[in-house]
Amino acid sequence: MTDTAHQQAVYGGASATGQAASAAAASDVLLRTQDVTVTYDLTKEALHKTNLEFRAGEVTALIGPSGCGKSTFLRCLNLMNREIPRCKIGGQIFYHGRDINTPKENLFELRKSIGMVFQQPTPFRKSIRENILFAPKKHGRLHGKDEEDELVETSLRQAALWDEVKDKLKQSAHALSGGQQQRLCIARTLAMKPDVVLYDEPCSALDPISTYTIEETIRQLCDTGLCQIIVTHNMQQAGRVSDRTAFFYVGDMVETGTTQQIFSAPRDQRLSDYLTGRFG
Amino acid sequence: MDNRTATAQAPAAGARRDLSAHVKRIGRQDKIATGILTAIVAFVLLLLAGIILYILVRGGGTALTPGFLTNPSSAEVSGILYQLFDSFYMLIITLLISVPISLGGAIFLVEYAPDNWVTSAASTAIETLSSLPSIVVGMFGSLFFVVVMGWGISIISGAVALTMFNIPILVRTIQQALEDVPRSQRDAALAMGLTRWETTVNVLLPAAMPAIVTGIVISAGRVFGEAAALIFTSGSAPSRLNFASTDLMSPTNPFNIFRPACTLAVYIWRLTSEPTPGSAEIVWGTATVLIVCVLLFNVLARVLGKFLARRLTAE
Amino acid sequence: MAKVMPKRRLENIGLTITGACVALVALVVLTLIFMVAQQGLTTFFVDGFDPIAFLTGTHWIPEQDMYGALPMIVGSFSVTLLSTIIALPIALGSAMFVVEVAPGFGTRVFQPLVELLVGIPSVVYGVLGLYVVNAAMRAIFGAAAGTGAGILSGSIVLAVMILPTVTTLSIDALRAVPNEYREGSYALGCTRWQTVWHVVLKSATPSIMTAVILGMTRAFGETLAVQMVIGGVERNMPTGLLSPASTLTATLTSGLNNAVSGTEFYHALWSLGLILLVMSLVFILIIHLIGRKGAKQHG
Numbered sequence: 001m002t003d004t005a006h007q008q009a010v011y012g013g014a015s016a017t018g019q020a021a022s023a024a025a026a027s028d029v030l031l032r033t034q035d036v037t038v039t040y041d042l043t044k045e046a047l048h049k050t051n052l053e054f055r056a057g058e059v060t061a062l063i064g065p066s067g068c069g070k071s072t073f074l075r076c077l078n079l080m081n082r083e084i085p086r087c088k089i090g091g092q093i094f095y096h097g098r099d100i101n102t103p104k105e106n107l108f109e110l111r112k113s114i115g116m117v118f119q120q121p122t123p124f125r126k127s128i129r130e131n132i133l134f135a136p137k138k139h140g141r142l143h144g145k146d147e148e149d150e151l152v153e154t155s156l157r158q159a160a161l162w163d164e165v166k167d168k169l170k171q172s173a174h175a176l177s178g179g180q181q182q183r184l185c186i187a188r189t190l191a192m193k194p195d196v197v198l199y200d201e202p203c204s205a206l207d208p209i210s211t212y213t214i215e216e217t218i219r220q221l222c223d224t225g226l227c228q229i230i231v232t233h234n235m236q237q238a239g240r241v242s243d244r245t246a247f248f249y250v251g252d253m254v255e256t257g258t259t260q261q262i263f264s265a266p267r268d269q270r271l272s273d274y275l276t277g278r279f280g
Numbered sequence: 281m282d283n284r285t286a287t288a289q290a291p292a293a294g295a296r297r298d299l300s301a302h303v304k305r306i307g308r309q310d311k312i313a314t315g316i317l318t319a320i321v322a323f324v325l326l327l328l329a330g331i332i333l334y335i336l337v338r339g340g341g342t343a344l345t346p347g348f349l350t351n352p353s354s355a356e357v358s359g360i361l362y363q364l365f366d367s368f369y370m371l372i373i374t375l376l377i378s379v380p381i382s383l384g385g386a387i388f389l390v391e392y393a394p395d396n397w398v399t400s401a402a403s404t405a406i407e408t409l410s411s412l413p414s415i416v417v418g419m420f421g422s423l424f425f426v427v428v429m430g431w432g433i434s435i436i437s438g439a440v441a442l443t444m445f446n447i448p449i450l451v452r453t454i455q456q457a458l459e460d461v462p463r464s465q466r467d468a469a470l471a472m473g474l475t476r477w478e479t480t481v482n483v484l485l486p487a488a489m490p491a492i493v494t495g496i497v498i499s500a501g502r503v504f505g506e507a508a509a510l511i512f513t514s515g516s517a518p519s520r521l522n523f524a525s526t527d528l529m530s531p532t533n534p535f536n537i538f539r540p541a542c543t544l545a546v547y548i549w550r551l552t553s554e555p556t557p558g559s560a561e562i563v564w565g566t567a568t569v570l571i572v573c574v575l576l577f578n579v580l581a582r583v584l585g586k587f588l589a590r591r592l593t594a595e
Numbered sequence: 596m597a598k599v600m601p602k603r604r605l606e607n608i609g610l611t612i613t614g615a616c617v618a619l620v621a622l623v624v625l626t627l628i629f630m631v632a633q634q635g636l637t638t639f640f641v642d643g644f645d646p647i648a649f650l651t652g653t654h655w656i657p658e659q660d661m662y663g664a665l666p667m668i669v670g671s672f673s674v675t676l677l678s679t680i681i682a683l684p685i686a687l688g689s690a691m692f693v694v695e696v697a698p699g700f701g702t703r704v705f706q707p708l709v710e711l712l713v714g715i716p717s718v719v720y721g722v723l724g725l726y727v728v729n730a731a732m733r734a735i736f737g738a739a740a741g742t743g744a745g746i747l748s749g750s751i752v753l754a755v756m757i758l759p760t761v762t763t764l765s766i767d768a769l770r771a772v773p774n775e776y777r778e779g780s781y782a783l784g785c786t787r788w789q790t791v792w793h794v795v796l797k798s799a800t801p802s803i804m805t806a807v808i809l810g811m812t813r814a815f816g817e818t819l820a821v822q823m824v825i826g827g828v829e830r831n832m833p834t835g836l837l838s839p840a841s842t843l844t845a846t847l848t849s850g851l852n853n854a855v856s857g858t859e860f861y862h863a864l865w866s867l868g869l870i871l872l873v874m875s876l877v878f879i880l881i882i883h884l885i886g887r888k889g890a891k892q893h894g
Contacts, residue, residue, distance in 0.1 A: 402617045
């Protein structure tokens with residue numbers, strides 16, 4: 001628990017600090033989607049009218065068989081789908097109560113506070129330190145070396161990587177192992193001080209031990225009031241890591257609820273079939 | 281293949297004998313085919329070796345004659361110093377113009393290009409440029425750059441004509457190099473709220489640098505040997521240079537970009553179309569120098585590319 | 596506070612700068628097409644020559660105001676076709692060897708060497724043609740070959756020049772055939788040759804055709820090497836493979852040297868340039884059509 005307390009203390013940024021504040025924040029709906037629909041090539045619908053809420057301090061898992069639209073949905077939340085040609089996002093996405101799915105939305109500002117971690121670890125061809133500092137520098141957030149050092153240490157500690165790399169911050173990030181690279185990517189995202197972090201199957205390229213470390217990290221980050229959303233095809237992982245779960249099937253969000261309810265008392269036939277391994 | 285299925289299905293012993301004969305036949309066919317293919321490859325390699333060795337043997341003597349590389353063509357031992365200088369100077373000016381434009385164009389096509397007719401028209405334009413005969417580019421240059429723009433028969437007219445010839449090659453290599461950077465790198469940078477511009481400059485270009493540098497050097501080899509686009513834009517008369525000149529506008533100042541120039545390749549063309557006694561030896565000597573330069577560019581491209589790639593992964 | 600430009604502005608600047616580069620290139624290409632068309636059409640609309648007579652005229656004698664482009668058109672097409680016919684079997688054969696028989700040797704040794712051939716400047720090929728190929732023609736055909744300059748010499752030189760292009764692209768085409776096709780064929784007990792001939796070549800045909808067309812584009816537009824070996828005779832129609840002839844590019848090169856701008860001769864030369872331009876556009880169109888057809892076949 002002391003570890004967690006420490007992390008809360010160092011995680012200043014966009015969300016609240018301290019136990020009480022984070023408890024209050026836990027019920028805040030940070031992100032809400034209303035009738036979000038995604039179409040490719042104008043006609044192919046990849047996601048149909050999805051309504052979901054995401055709260056601060058909670059981990060939500062998006063599960064479902066491959067091709068069910070869970071990653072597509074995740075990529076709507078920071079409007080990454082806008083980077084794909086001929087991909088259209090319909091409906092409304094409320095972030096702090098404001099609809100962000102408008103042409104006027106400043107993507108650059110938005111993505112500063114909604115971070116994303118990808119399936120494959122994607123460290124840049126720079127040193128570990130530069131990987132952390134790259135984006136904050138480009139956003140003009142850092143003043144002076146002390147502040148830089150502090151940010152590098154805090155973010156790496158939050159991602160449980162500090163002890164392993166503190167002596168080789170100047171080395172290439174590509175020299176790290178796959179699991180370390182992925183934690184570096186988490187650290188890099190946290191360095192932006194976001195209040196929402198999206199994970200797109202963050203462990204699917206990793207070994208079990210690295211997976212375990214990352215799941216631990218995600219659980220601990222919860223206590224800082226961070227809103228985390230994780231796409232996974234691994235149901236056990238969803239069970240271990242998430243507070244709430246949403247089940248997607250062929251472009252539809254079929255069922256959502258607390259993780260416990262979803263796993264112990266699924267209402268929809270397709271979900272229980274999926275959970276019992278009839279398909280997927 | 282049909283006949284094989286048919287034979288395989290037939291149960292009679294005769295058919296079985298047929299089959300073994302057939303197998304023997306296709307086995308022999310396979311051996312003969314492989315033999316022919318090997319012979320073809322051997323022929324191509326011999327041809328390549330023959331071409332390069334022949335040039336080096338015919339022209340090596342002249343090229344190594346003292347003074348050939350260091351004398352102007354008017355000297356007693358006629359040399360190619362000015363042509364050599366003109367070739368490199370023209371190359372540098374061409375690269376100075378064509379590399380930034382190609383970089384910009386490639387970045388636009390890979391990163392920014394909206395998916396509409398404007399973009400497809402632009403890439404068709406670049407494709408058209410790549411298939412244009414260089415003499416058409418030269419002819420256009422002789423009217424547009426030389427007359428309309430008023431640059432005269434000059435290094436700058438020639439360099440711009442060469443740029444037109446070089447841009448499609450460069451755009452394609454740079455485009456390829458950028459596309460070969462894993463998409464995830466680009467997405468990761470964009471997901472941190474960075475612009476495409478920052479992503480390209482800070483993430484994609486460094487990762488693509490080895491391939492880009494290799495491409496630029498290889499294209500430099502092509503530009504170095506190009507002549508048809510130059511004859512009517514930068515001229516074919518051997519230059520007279522005064523390396524002591526300080527007046528940048530003087531026609532004898534080597535660095536004046538508004539003076540005519542004659543590169544190695546153009547010089548060869550001129551000597552073969554207007555032969556004089558003894559010009560054949562100079563032609564072969566110049567061809568040797570040209571070939572050696574182009575080969576060096578090729579080697580340089582590979583070495584530089586490998587070196588950069590190694591530095592990139594090592595750091 | 597570290598100064599940082601607002602992201603939207605930075606993005607607009609990036610878009611403008613790179614877009615300007617593309618726009619500049621497109622503008623230059625448009626200017627080129629416009630200018631060649633304008634100058635080239637002057638022959639017909641201002642100087643009053645009949646376009647059909649220009650294209651079918653069999654004599655090109657500027658001193659007598661006779662401008663018939665057929666000798667050069669025939670010359671250009673015959674050297675292009677003949678060089679393709681010479682180069683194609685060699686290119687395909689080496690591509691098959693490199694991809695199917697000895698892949699390691701192909702990527703490590705053969706391809707880098709063949710790329711050296713691409714780098715050899717066309718004037719150097721011209722010099723080789725002038726001193727070696729023409730001499731060989733004289734040695735083989737004796738008096739019938741005259742100086743040795745002619746369509747055959749031009750085609751041989753061009754064949755060597757387009758060989759690397761066609762070979763490299765054919766190698767790519769064969770490599771692109773999925774390995775499952777080969778494994779499927781081997782699993783049926785087919786020999787390597789049967790596999791290559793019936794399976795690999797067949798599915799690579801569209802890409803190989805593209806390779807051939809690109810080689811032809813290069814041959815058609817090649818200038819100095821051809822001009823140096825073909826003999827440069829455009830007065831009359833070529834009579835045989837050994838007779839000196841000319842191509843559009845060759846006549847253009849020698850003609851522009853002594854044409855005075857604004858004269859009929861000058862405009863007629865631009866008309867030849869226009870034919871070259873139109874032909875290269877046609878080649879691009881063919882490549883696009885092949886590409887589209889290939890895409891349709893493969894879904």
